[in-house]
Amino acid sequence: MPVTLRLPTVLARNAGGQTVHEAKGTTVGDVVADVAARFPELGPRLRDAKGDPYPYVIFYLNDEDIRFQEGFATRVADGAEIVVVPAIAGG
Amino acid sequence: MPIGRSAAELPRLSNEEILRYSRHLIIPEVGVEGQRRLKDARILMVGAGGLGSPIGLYLAAAGVGRLGIVEADVVDETNLQRQVLHGTKDVGRKKVESARDRIGDLNPNVEVVAHEAWLTSENALEIIGQYDLVVDGTDNFATRYLVNDACILLRKPNVYGSIFRFEGQATVFCTDDGPCYRCLYPEPPPPGLVPSCAEGGVLGILPGLVGVVQATEAVKLVTGVGEPLVGRLLLVEAARMEFRTVRLRKDPSCPACGTREIKALIDYQQFCGIRGDEDDVTGIPAITVTELAARRRRGDDLDLVDVREPHEWDIGRIEGARLAPLSRFAESLRTFDSARDTVLYCKVGGRSAKAVKQLQDAGFRKVWNLAGGIIKWSEEIDPNVPRY
Numbered sequence: 001m002p003v004t005l006r007l008p009t010v011l012a013r014n015a016g017g018q019t020v021h022e023a024k025g026t027t028v029g030d031v032v033a034d035v036a037a038r039f040p041e042l043g044p045r046l047r048d049a050k051g052d053p054y055p056y057v058i059f060y061l062n063d064e065d066i067r068f069q070e071g072f073a074t075r076v077a078d079g080a081e082i083v084v085v086p087a088i089a090g091g
Numbered sequence: 092m093p094i095g096r097s098a099a100e101l102p103r104l105s106n107e108e109i110l111r112y113s114r115h116l117i118i119p120e121v122g123v124e125g126q127r128r129l130k131d132a133r134i135l136m137v138g139a140g141g142l143g144s145p146i147g148l149y150l151a152a153a154g155v156g157r158l159g160i161v162e163a164d165v166v167d168e169t170n171l172q173r174q175v176l177h178g179t180k181d182v183g184r185k186k187v188e189s190a191r192d193r194i195g196d197l198n199p200n201v202e203v204v205a206h207e208a209w210l211t212s213e214n215a216l217e218i219i220g221q222y223d224l225v226v227d228g229t230d231n232f233a234t235r236y237l238v239n240d241a242c243i244l245l246r247k248p249n250v251y252g253s254i255f256r257f258e259g260q261a262t263v264f265c266t267d268d269g270p271c272y273r274c275l276y277p278e279p280p281p282p283g284l285v286p287s288c289a290e291g292g293v294l295g296i297l298p299g300l301v302g303v304v305q306a307t308e309a310v311k312l313v314t315g316v317g318e319p320l321v322g323r324l325l326l327v328e329a330a331r332m333e334f335r336t337v338r339l340r341k342d343p344s345c346p347a348c349g350t351r352e353i354k355a356l357i358d359y360q361q362f363c364g365i366r367g368d369e370d371d372v373t374g375i376p377a378i379t380v381t382e383l384a385a386r387r388r389r390g391d392d393l394d395l396v397d398v399r400e401p402h403e404w405d406i407g408r409i410e411g412a413r414l415a416p417l418s419r420f421a422e423s424l425r426t427f428d429s430a431r432d433t434v435l436y437c438k439v440g441g442r443s444a445k446a447v448k449q450l451q452d453a454g455f456r457k458v459w460n461l462a463g464g465i466i467k468w469s470e471e472i473d474p475n476v477p478r479y
Contacts, residue, residue, distance in 0.1 A: 009257050009328075009330060010291070013418075019330075054280070055277040056278060056285075060338075064337070064338050065337070065338060065339070083326070085260070085337070087232065087285060088254065088285060089230060089231050089232045089253050089255075089285065090141070090288035090293055091142045091143070091227075091228045091230040091288075
């Protein structure tokens with residue numbers, strides 16, 4: 001069973017207009033790479049040139065912050081859900 | 092645990108207040124003591140805009156005794172699609188005055204304290220220090236970090252909400268044991284990466300959804316009712332109408348609430364990388380709307396190019412222009428003729444400056460940015476072009 005990556009609408013335009021993507025991978029980083037490979041414009045919005053997460057784009061694996069696990073090396077199980085939460089500031 | 096004084100010290104309710112708040116008083120969890128706590132509460136709203144509108148209306152209706160409002164803006168037409176605290180008759184008025192009138196009508200028992208200023212590192216501690224808690228309805232990263240750090244330094248809870256297009260976030264930061272804004276976002280995004288609501292738009296109802304969550308949390312903190320939204324980040328997605336809560340953790344290495352190495356407010360504009368003008372147009376050749384109008388009247392051969400997105404083009408355009416959106420500008424480069432004078436425009440001049448730079452980098456020399464964009468054109472040359 002694939003993993004689901006949920007993007008905010010602000011990033012959907014870099015991902016074919018879709019917010020929900022099914023992807024494959026054994027770690028959060030693999031899943032991000034899988035989706036980024038399909039949408040070249042999306043990759044730089046999710047991770048920096050070294051492939052690390054930005055401090056203003058947070059990844060939640062099954063509602064838990066991956067920074068308090070093993071970051072992009074955090075292992076994902078089949079059926080897991082990754083939610084991307086970028087900083088927004090509108091009011 | 093409620094915020095504020097012991098029950099014996101709380102102000103009493105008048106018979107008029109007992110009648111007005113009867114639907115609160117008959118909830119056992121709120122009761123007379125909860126309502127007296129609301130009457131005793133001093134809450135500061137930072138911003139009286141999209142989020143501040145429902146926050147102000149509901150906190151006033153709920154009977155918060157003192158409501159401070161920090162806001163230096165005036166009401167304009169583009170606010171009315173979501174800022175329900177202000178009405179059509181208020182366009183051009185100061186938002187703090189419009190808010191004071193509306194709240195006074197809604198509940199004359201509320202003391203509105205207008206702080207007609209932008210919150211800055213110079214005034215934040217003095218203003219926030221007068222209140223029990225803060226509700227953050229600002230619209231930029233610099234003020235959000237400022238509110239956070241001031242709340243940490245003063246040990247005041249910060250009820251946070253932010254919105255963009257169809258999405259919102261809400262939580263309660265800066266409680267004694269909970270995380271703060273810097274635990275969630277240690278650093279802001281670079282300027283220009285995340286569009287503001289003015290640039291990117293926002294569904295008018297969304298601040299209603301998120302602001303009401305903030306007002307709810309403020310009332311809960313004051314009365315001590317329920318479980319506050321501490322250590323949990325509520326994500327609202329209106330397009331799919333999904334609400335999700337993710338776990339927020341306090342970061343022991345956070346310089347604000349963890350190690351507490353931040354002992355004073357800093358320059359938040361600098362922290363957020365803002366140079367004073369988010370759109371760097373330095374050194375980009377520009378043409379004024381008056382000059383462009385004169386050249387068009389003379390019949391000069393000009394390639395006038397609109398670099399906005401197609402949905403903005405649909406709102407209105409300068410006659411005779413063609414569309415080449417900045418988001419796909421690389422694909423359009425072959426449509427440009429380096430021998431022709433070329434003028435690029437966008438909404439206010441920021442994106443077209445980037446497009447001019449791209450053309451310069453590609454070897455173009457006869458290319459200018461329209462200063463002030465289509466908005467300036469509408470204001471000074473052709474009022475038939477709609478402003479938005």
